Amino acid sequence: xxxxxxxxxxxxxxxxxxxxxxxIPVPTSGINSFLKETRPIPESSKPLMEGIxxxxxxxxxxxxxxxxxxxxxxxxxxxxxxKHFIMNSGYLxxxxxxxxxxxxxxxxxxxxxxxxISGSEGGNDLLEGKPAPHIILRGAxxxxxxxxxxxxxxxxxxxxxNKVKESNFYILGHRAGGRNSDRLPVSENSxxxxxxxxxxxxxxxxxxxxISSDGVAFIxxxxxxxxxxxxxxxxxxxxxxxxxxxxxxxxxxxxxxxxPSLEEVLTFAIDSTELRFVYMDMKSADAVPVVIPIQQRAIxxxxxxxxxxxxxxxxxxxxxxxxxxxxxxxxxxxxxxxxTVDDVRKVNAKVWAPRWTLGVQNDLVQQMHNxxxxxxxxxxxxxxxxxxxxxxxxxxxxxxNFPYVVAYHHYIQE
Amino acid sequence: xxxxxLSVVVYSQKNxxxxxxxxxxxxxxxxxxxxxxxxxxxGGENLQKDFAGVSVKFFWEPEHRLSxxxxxxxxxxxxxxxxxxxxxxxxxxxxxxxxxxxxxxxxIENMHLGIGTGIALITNKIAxxxxxxxxxxxxxxxxxxxxxxxxxxxxxxxxxxxxxxxHFGNTEDTMYSIQATCAVRL
Numbered sequence: 001x002x003x004x005x006x007x008x009x010x011x012x013x014x015x016x017x018x019x020x021x022x023x024i025p026v027p028t029s030g031i032n033s034f035l036k037e038t039r040p041i042p043e044s045s046k047p048l049m050e051g052i053x054x055x056x057x058x059x060x061x062x063x064x065x066x067x068x069x070x071x072x073x074x075x076x077x078x079x080x081x082x083k084h085f086i087m088n089s090g091y092l093x094x095x096x097x098x099x100x101x102x103x104x105x106x107x108x109x110x111x112x113x114x115x116x117i118s119g120s121e122g123g124n125d126l127l128e129g130k131p132a133p134h135i136i137l138r139g140a141x142x143x144x145x146x147x148x149x150x151x152x153x154x155x156x157x158x159x160x161x162n163k164v165k166e167s168n169f170y171i172l173g174h175r176a177g178g179r180n181s182d183r184l185p186v187s188e189n190s191x192x193x194x195x196x197x198x199x200x201x202x203x204x205x206x207x208x209x210x211i212s213s214d215g216v217a218f219i220x221x222x223x224x225x226x227x228x229x230x231x232x233x234x235x236x237x238x239x240x241x242x243x244x245x246x247x248x249x250x251x252x253x254x255x256x257x258x259x260p261s262l263e264e265v266l267t268f269a270i271d272s273t274e275l276r277f278v279y280m281d282m283k284s285a286d287a288v289p290v291v292i293p294i295q296q297r298a299i300x301x302x303x304x305x306x307x308x309x310x311x312x313x314x315x316x317x318x319x320x321x322x323x324x325x326x327x328x329x330x331x332x333x334x335x336x337x338x339x340t341v342d343d344v345r346k347v348n349a350k351v352w353a354p355r356w357t358l359g360v361q362n363d364l365v366q367q368m369h370n371x372x373x374x375x376x377x378x379x380x381x382x383x384x385x386x387x388x389x390x391x392x393x394x395x396x397x398x399x400x401n402f403p404y405v406v407a408y409h410h411y412i413q414e
Numbered sequence: 415x416x417x418x419x420l421s422v423v424v425y426s427q428k429n430x431x432x433x434x435x436x437x438x439x440x441x442x443x444x445x446x447x448x449x450x451x452x453x454x455x456x457g458g459e460n461l462q463k464d465f466a467g468v469s470v471k472f473f474w475e476p477e478h479r480l481s482x483x484x485x486x487x488x489x490x491x492x493x494x495x496x497x498x499x500x501x502x503x504x505x506x507x508x509x510x511x512x513x514x515x516x517x518x519x520x521x522i523e524n525m526h527l528g529i530g531t532g533i534a535l536i537t538n539k540i541a542x543x544x545x546x547x548x549x550x551x552x553x554x555x556x557x558x559x560x561x562x563x564x565x566x567x568x569x570x571x572x573x574x575x576x577x578x579x580x581h582f583g584n585t586e587d588t589m590y591s592i593q594a595t596c597a598v599r600l
Contacts, residue, residue, distance in 0.1 A: 213547065224551065227586050233456035234494050234506040236538040236585050237549025246540055246547065249504065250496060252456045 024183040027101040027112045027145045034114075035099050038090025044129040046070040049096075049117075052412055053077075053137065053154035066154055067411040068137075071198040072274045074100070076404065077154075078201060080412075082106040082383060084404035085113055086199045091127055094119030102141055105182065105402050112148050115139030122156070132156070161414050170277045170397025171406045173202035174379050175221055176265065179401050180228060180254055187253035188229070189219045191260045191268050194275070201407030204277025205269065206314075206378070206399050209262045211287040216244035217262035217294055221283075229254060240284065262291060266298035270307050277397065279336055279353070279376070281314040285323035288313070292333055299334070312336035312351055321347065338378070341367060349373065353399075356380040360393035369394070383409075439600045442471040444576055446593030450491045453588065457496050457506070465490040467591050469578075473518065475599075483516040485530060485558070489580070491587055504542030510582060510589075511535045514558050524565055524574075530558035534582050553584030564597060572597040 177197020469487030
């Protein structure tokens with residue numbers, strides 16, 4: 001082949017490689033959805049369905065086992081290889097219907113899925129609120145929007161272990177629960193993501209507070225307005241240079257949502273989700289004195305509503321640490337420190353959050369536990385590392401972009 | 415664009431049979447009409463897209479078809495008006511100062527094709543509601559395609575016209591410009 005051809009192929013690959021990743025459309029059953037004919041599953045039935053299931057068909061795709069776990073909005077099936085099912089449910093007579101879609105977190109693969117539990121295979125007992133030791137979920141999955149035609153059968157193996165039931169482990173979704181680069185149906189750092197993220201298995205979120213030029217705290221990851229995070233619009237450059245009114249009026253996130261204020265996000269997380277942890281990863285030291293009163297109001301609001309939720313100010317660098325220490329009574333500000341354990345003690349942070357590349361650090365984590373502090377690790381995405389950290393570490397939570405993988409490895413623990 | 419680039423590289427290796435020239439330099443100034451290709455997803459409804467733009471270029475023209483140069487200029491991309499609140503209008507202006515490295519080749523007598531790449535300073539201004547905000551962003555991946563007709567009036571003075579297409583990577587803005595040019599051969 002001539003050298004020139006190599007140049008042409010190389011340049012074409014470069015150009016194709018520079019194309020923006022497109023959204024993976026969420027498959028939908030549309031008018032063929034049968035769930036609208038069904039009634040909501042009783043709350044008492046849900047925990048009885050949760051547990052570990054054996055996959056008895058198509059194990060090469062989904063592995064041998066799946067974790068089935070209810071969340072605030074629906075039900076999640078998750079596998080160890082990143083494939084997960086975001087499902088809704090209902091029942092008719094004694095049959096439980098479960099319908100939704102599956103996705104592979106590590107590729108573009110997705111498709112519809114329809115499942116059911118017949119009355120004789122667990123439906124009767126579950127709907128009466130009785131344990132059903134022989135639940136069988138039968139159904140099929142498909143590819144993209146095509147009708148499901150590949151058989152999928154799950155057989156109940158066991159409930160979650162006592163270790164799992166008694167643990168207070170936090171699965172923290174990065175960037176309010178999920179990143180744009182994972183091509184989720186809602187934008188990172190948006191209210192829509194806070195609503196959606198529990199469907200991926202999260203029990204907490206990490207958000208990125210900044211302040212506008214007129215002192216309003218909002219959540220947005222990057223320092224500038226760009227087409228990775230926003231729809232192409234009229235504003236460009238430093239996001240914090242703009243007023244809140246300008247940002248609200250002229251900027252839309254990649255899926256069309258408005259940039260949310262921090263206060264909106266915290267209020268939504270408290271009022272409309274079951275999330276138990278909010279980790280505010282401060283993006284600027286200037287934001288510290290603005291965020292503290294918002295944090296205090298949110299904590300009070302959660303207390304008034306009887307919500308069990310931790311809201312922590314993250315300290316990612318020395319600038320934020322110094323800004324916090326310049327605040328009166330800073331040792332009583334609930335904080336999460338990513339720096340050394342000495343810094344944790346200095347600001348009396350309630351949580352230590354080392355980066356995952358430093359290892360499990362069980363001795364230091366144990367020291368934190370002995371001092372009544374929590375320890376969470378960020379941001380860990382590889383399935384093997386996730387399993388390794390859960391098996392060998394003693395962290396109280398993990399920040400991740402793949403919460404369904406953490407969920408699988410956490411809930412399956414003996 | 416890739417094919418154009420490759421054609422330029424390959425074709426430029428041939429000897430220039432049209433005229434034999436000595437090594438020389440030219441300075442070119444241009445002015446004309448610019449048009450912004452509106453690909454805004456938000457706020458693109460009431461957009462003013464046509465403005466005047468100016469450019470300045472410096473070229474080294476050796477005795478081959480290929481010339482190398484630098485180009486800068488000033489282009490306003492768009493002006494937009496949008497509602498900040500029920501009673502307040504906001505006005506947004508975006509302008510660009512590119513600094514591009516150019517490769518230009520004479521295709522036939524007086525006709526040139528060129529490509530360029532380089533940096534660009536993008537300035538965004540918003541005013542309204544008693545607030546004015548100016549931000550500046552350095553865009554690192556920018557491209558230009560151009561076609562020019564250059565007629566030599568005499569040994570030192572050349573007049574012509576040029577059509578240019580720009581793409582600015584940071585903001586994903588694209589515009590084209592049609593300019594009258596005047597070049598002085600040094």
